[in-house]
Amino acid sequence: MDNHNLYEVAVAAIVMKEGRYLITRRAASKKKWPGLWTVPGGRLQSSDYVNIPMGTVSARYNILEQAVRREVKEEVGLEIDNLRYITGLVDQYSPDKPHSLIVLFIADWKSGEVAPQEEEIDQFAWVSLAEAEKYELIPGIREELVMAEKIKIARAMEWKKETDTITIEDFSKMDLRIGLIQKAEKVEKSEKLVRLTIDDGSAEGRVILAGIGPYYTCEELVGKKITFIANLQPRKMMGAVSHGMVLAA
Known part of the structure; x- marks a missing residue:
């Protein structure tokens, strides 16, 4: 079958903690983008859904959310919460391989300390959007961080709108x-x-x-x-x- 008609599905998360974003540097041994900075993520695996009993809600819905939670836990050891969709994109890294359909989320840090998966990551940093400019990012990551920043600001404004007035009680x-x-x-x-x-x-x-x-x-x-x-x-x-x-x- 023509590889151009095939897509592998991947997920990624921009993890936010106290207003800062987690970025990770890909290990030098990686064939794709070695030594460049990105965000946690990886491929959707059949184990994310094949063992879920059919007929249950979990067998049909939130598969990508479950997959990105697994990837973040495996790559950096963190639990995440409050996932929100940011965007979907196609990575055409190699003409000889199926293209990657990547679904990107923003998520809040829930618990855990960063513990990088050594074969995948050799450094990590919590950064503001401005600080991210100092790192050699994979193409597109900066734009995705900008999207995340807009969502963060919109949430803060919505919270402010909801709390503009209070009662005497x-x-x-x-x-x-x-x-x-x-x-x-x-x-x-x-x-x-x-x-x-x-x-x-x-x-x-x-x-x-x-x-x-x-x-x-x-x-x-x-x-x-x-x-x-x-x-x-x-x-x-x-x-x-x-x-x-x-x-x-």
């Missing part, structure tokens, strides 16, 4: 307190985040991460009184956990 749920900043430290690998240790009346104090690095030095912050929300759900950012939100400094 919503406001009354907030536990607003005033505390004294005892310690301020820059968060490693972040241009904005500052780790604040606040005297909130407890023995150990309260740690809050605030994106105020561009506006204050750590020395200026120590000794200031600030207003913060004390009952906000803890949030992990850049490897540290924030227990509240600063409203003023």
